[in-house]
Amino acid sequence: MQGGGAPLRATIGAGGAALPLLLLAACAPPSPARPPEAGLAATATVAEIRSGQAPNCNASGAAIHLGGGHFVTAAHVVDGSVQRLRGFCPPDRQGQPAITLGVRGTEAPARILRAGRDRIDAGIGQRYLGGEDLAIIAPTRPLPALPAATPCAAPPPPGTPALLVTPRRSIRTRLLAPWSDPDRAFGSYLEIPETLAPGESGGAVFVAASGCLAGIVSHRDSDGGPPSTRLVPASTIARFMQP
Template sequence: MALTLAGCATPAPRAPDLALRAATAVAQLRSGESPRCLATGAAIHLGEGRFVTAAHVVDGSAQRLRGTCPAGAGPLVLSVGGAPAPARLVRAGQDRIDRDIGQLYLGGEDVALVVPLRPLPSLGTATLCAGLPAAGTPALLVTPRRQHRTRLLGVVRETDSRFGMYLEIPETLAPGDSGGAVFEAASGCLAGLVSHRDEPAPGQAAQPRTRLVPAPVVARFLAATRGGTAGP
């Protein structure tokens, strides 16, 4: 009888999925007006109306590199649940474009801070991880278009130290992923934001790799912004 009752016991409640809970902090972002000048990506809410994204989505470089929109990014629009709001660029990292190696950001800061100019529907708040994750840490990639389980591969440093370091995940970068969030699965903290595709060296076999701006780099960028280096 005791064994029968034990078999009918109520199962223990499942632990909350903190990464999925954090995914509610991700909004859609676009810059530009005409279709040929449009750049799209994600923005991550850090609380108090502050959103971080990849700088190349909002600094006009995506448009300039196409050669069709020399005027730059144009208007910024944040969207949550289909509700749009105009946004303002507060500050963006500084890029360098080289004919041979392409676009890189000083200090690896492919980061920008934007704020909406009118209220948006409520959404979650992301918390930056305190440090760099261990290689192999399970994670969740979140963009306006998809949520995908993955893992963090560790840190990759640029050959030129001026351009910092990145985290990598074994995923193929899809259109609109830039600025997306990668949350640690166990804690739900923001490990990094999606920056760019890792191009293999000549002769090297191509493997899916997407580079992320690590949380400590995002934190450094935000600290400098609070320190008074923000633009008008």
């Protein structure tokens, strides 16, 4: 009782002076509504994607609409590398697993327009030249319309609040400092302090305030330190999209 009573006694002790203040507060115009973060609107650009056949020969993740019916995702989700590394998944007639895009419950087959090149080294594993764990894909029949994501024009500084969007979840996070592969041939990545699960590759990371696409999920950091996931940055996406 004593803890809750002290503020009340102070208000009564002010006598009649407290009443005009309360009346003025009641008559004050309401505070303007806080505009929604642009990053929340940008989440509508994210679709689902999968390749191969369930349950043991499939890969799944996210794809982000870049406009004109073209989507970007992580190359390893669609280029057959997941299936090859598992060793027992037969490819389709073209040597690649079948790809399916999903938008708001509607699905369509999709084809790869361009994909980065990977290399597998003993003791290191799979890496993509230039850090281009990227694939541009397009559905082969119409899907519901989506807005287009806009890659960030400049690298966001470390600590920038961000939104991570995957088919599994949407969470708030922040961007960390860039990380470069010791072999410069394999490029650089952004990082976020999150541990992602299978099925979240290709997920989008948007700058919360502006809604620009900072990067897409590539892989987890396996160095054994604090949780960290690496992103292909917007600068690499922009370079990869050039003819």
